[in-house]
Amino acid sequence: MEYVSTRGEAPRLGFADTLLAGLAGDGGLYVPNAWPQLSQETIRSFRGRPYSEIAYEVMAPFVGEDIAADDLKSMIDDAYATFPHPAVAPLVQIGANHFLLELFHGPTLAFKDVAMQLLARLMDHVLAERGQRATIVGATSGDTGGAAIAAFAGSERADIFILFPNGRVSPVQQRQMTTSGSANVHAVSLDGTFDDCQALVKAMFNDRRFRADVGLSGVNSINWGRIMAQIVYYFTAAASLGAPDRQVSFTVPTGNFGDIFAGFAAKRMGLPIDRLIVATNANDILDRTLKTGRYETDGVEATMSPSMDIQVSSNFERLIFEASGRDADLVRGLMQQLSQSGAFTLPNTVIETIRNEFDAGRTDEAETARTIKNVLTRQAYLLDPHTAVAVNVAEALLGEAPMVTLSTAHPAKFPDAVTQACGRTPDLPPSHADLMQKRERFDTIANDLDALQQFIRERSRAGNGAEAA
Numbered sequence: 001m002e003y004v005s006t007r008g009e010a011p012r013l014g015f016a017d018t019l020l021a022g023l024a025g026d027g028g029l030y031v032p033n034a035w036p037q038l039s040q041e042t043i044r045s046f047r048g049r050p051y052s053e054i055a056y057e058v059m060a061p062f063v064g065e066d067i068a069a070d071d072l073k074s075m076i077d078d079a080y081a082t083f084p085h086p087a088v089a090p091l092v093q094i095g096a097n098h099f100l101l102e103l104f105h106g107p108t109l110a111f112k113d114v115a116m117q118l119l120a121r122l123m124d125h126v127l128a129e130r131g132q133r134a135t136i137v138g139a140t141s142g143d144t145g146g147a148a149i150a151a152f153a154g155s156e157r158a159d160i161f162i163l164f165p166n167g168r169v170s171p172v173q174q175r176q177m178t179t180s181g182s183a184n185v186h187a188v189s190l191d192g193t194f195d196d197c198q199a200l201v202k203a204m205f206n207d208r209r210f211r212a213d214v215g216l217s218g219v220n221s222i223n224w225g226r227i228m229a230q231i232v233y234y235f236t237a238a239a240s241l242g243a244p245d246r247q248v249s250f251t252v253p254t255g256n257f258g259d260i261f262a263g264f265a266a267k268r269m270g271l272p273i274d275r276l277i278v279a280t281n282a283n284d285i286l287d288r289t290l291k292t293g294r295y296e297t298d299g300v301e302a303t304m305s306p307s308m309d310i311q312v313s314s315n316f317e318r319l320i321f322e323a324s325g326r327d328a329d330l331v332r333g334l335m336q337q338l339s340q341s342g343a344f345t346l347p348n349t350v351i352e353t354i355r356n357e358f359d360a361g362r363t364d365e366a367e368t369a370r371t372i373k374n375v376l377t378r379q380a381y382l383l384d385p386h387t388a389v390a391v392n393v394a395e396a397l398l399g400e401a402p403m404v405t406l407s408t409a410h411p412a413k414f415p416d417a418v419t420q421a422c423g424r425t426p427d428l429p430p431s432h433a434d435l436m437q438k439r440e441r442f443d444t445i446a447n448d449l450d451a452l453q454q455f456i457r458e459r460s461r462a463g464n465g466a467e468a469a
């Protein structure tokens with residue numbers, strides 16, 4: 001399997017190189033050269049099978065020869081053994097034809113664990129085989145950071161630097177990033193928004209010298225490995241609801257567009273998905289884009305679903321690439337307009353192609369709170385605010401196909417918002433009992449590329465040792 005950049009000017013790479021590269025050298029995102037196909041019989045055979053087995057069948061074609069089958073299998077088994085729920089990603093029914101896909105049973109109580117627990121194992125494996133080290137940088141609006149730190153803490157091969165927006169993550173999210181106590185972990189509080197953090201990460205990738213000096217790698221969903229691991233649960237959920245003999249729709253609380261792009265990828269691989277529904281909070285750039293064809297940033301608003309407080313959705317680039325018939329020149333031009341003016345307009349053919357498969361909806365703060373309260377009253381089920389955004393959108397668009405709404409975080413990560421919405425305070429699970437008492441350790445840095453690069457150079461071990469990547 002080879003991977004190509006959405007901007008068409010970076011070399012094609014195999015799986016292992018794509019995994020370590022993170023962002024492509026031309027600033028684009030890697031996608032597989034062709035979508036592997038799973039037959040109807042294969043998808044039917046997924047019903048009732050363990051998550052890890054399905055994960056192997058879905059991901060093996062993307063990995064190809066780069067990792068031995070037995071190694072891949074055992075990394076998958078180990079990754080999902082960290083999920084105490086036997087189903088890993090169970091479905092819960094909340095309406096006649098409406099299901100939640102609970103993706104928050106991993107170590108940091110958010111869907112990011114599903115991919116991150118595997119990604120860390122894959123990266124460590126490839127780095128060890130090559131005798132290399134890596135410096136991992138990541139931007140987070142709250143959940144990616146904690147999940148990445150939990151997965152990479154103590155890694156012999158990687159130092160990890162996570163940038164989070166000062167004051168814009170929940171206290172639980174912040175402590176998951178700042179209390180690991182591991183020497184290879186660096187949590188960095190930045191004066192700015194998630195978009196500022198993400199722009200700095202991309203700027204570091206676009207600095208060739210810095211990238212080579214520190215052996216830069218990324219764990220945001222710009223990294224294909226993240227998307228690959230997130231494709232799996234679309235298959236497990238749809239198969240248990242009758243796929244391929246029945247179509248299923250998915251509603252996804254969306255920020256950086258990685259999770260819903262994984263659903264699009266599953267569909268490209270042969271999963272019969274009816275509608276893919278983008279659910280946004282007040283930061284509704286994607287809802288507006290689907291309605292108008294114009295992608296236009298206008299500042300990030302802080303909401304009770306902070307992990308979705310994003311205006312520049314990285315993975316939308318992957319969708320434009322696909323919807324334009326893989327027109328890398330078009331993607332490059334649009335991304336240039338975005339960085340120059342903060343906006344671009346999609347050609348009609350591209351937006352129409354997107355509308356053929358996607359719907360979108362927006363949930364404001366009052367509706368999010370009302371949804372948390374209603375679902376608690378109706379179903380005795382406590383939603384986290386991100387999931388509530390999506391449930392509200394999904395309920396307006398229920399159709400014939402069963403609707404699966406992705407439940408992306410445990411409500412106890414956002415106790416203040418949930419308590420305010422419904423009067424019930426969710427408890428953290430026992431695994432997190434002492435989290436709020438642990439001592440925090442993090443650095444605070446200005447929104448300044450030079451300062452950040454200097455900080456990373458001083459602390460990264462990859463640039464200093466003989467084994468540098």
Ligand SMILES: Cc1ncc(COP(=O)(O)O)c(C=O)c1O
Nearest residue numbers: 143254255256257258259307408
């Ligand atoms: C809890 C939660 N829900 C939804 C999202 C949005 O997912 P994506 O960025 O893949 O669109 C995020 C952040 O990514 C999140 O942390």
Ligand SMILES: N[C@@H](CCOP(=O)(O)O)C(=O)O
Nearest residue numbers: 140141142143144220221307
């Ligand atoms: N919501 C995310 C933002 C980063 O998304 P990613 O999927 O690209 O890592 C977060 O919680 O950090």
